[in-house]
Amino acid sequence: MGDVITVPETYGLGPIEVKAINGNEVELVAPLTGSGYSVSGCSGGGSVSSNGTGGVGLTCTEGPAATLNDVMSLKVVKTLDSTAVLRIEPTG
Template identity: 65%
Template structure:
């Protein structure tokens, strides 16, 4: 799916996150925020200097670059396929 800043991506509650809001797209990175629905949160493999920080109120901020998929909560894969100017192509799928 193609996204731009301000877009909101709904994901299944079983992923442990609420709707993911795209806050910025630039360079090779996409920045996103989402509420955390459960008591824990984990991310692995976010490339391009990716990182995660906890926000007040049970949320998370992600910054991921193009490349290999990030695995969130061991149940969801998020891949930044490409960044084109102010938009990006994301692929979100369950971990198989």
């Protein structure tokens, strides 16, 4: 936990921080860098305070990839104890 993943600015998010791993769920938080935000496939939403700025909090589980801001795919590949393998890539 506490690991930070930097993603391209075009994804509309700042660095994504892993806040917790509970079973097959991974809790993430990231500041918003764009003017809008959308998510499909993970639970969560905006209005999370991340380093004093607006951000997003997500809870994603193992399984199908989630789509964020229609440009980024995030998949929880595997969780084991306090470790998670995430796959982040552009959509399309």
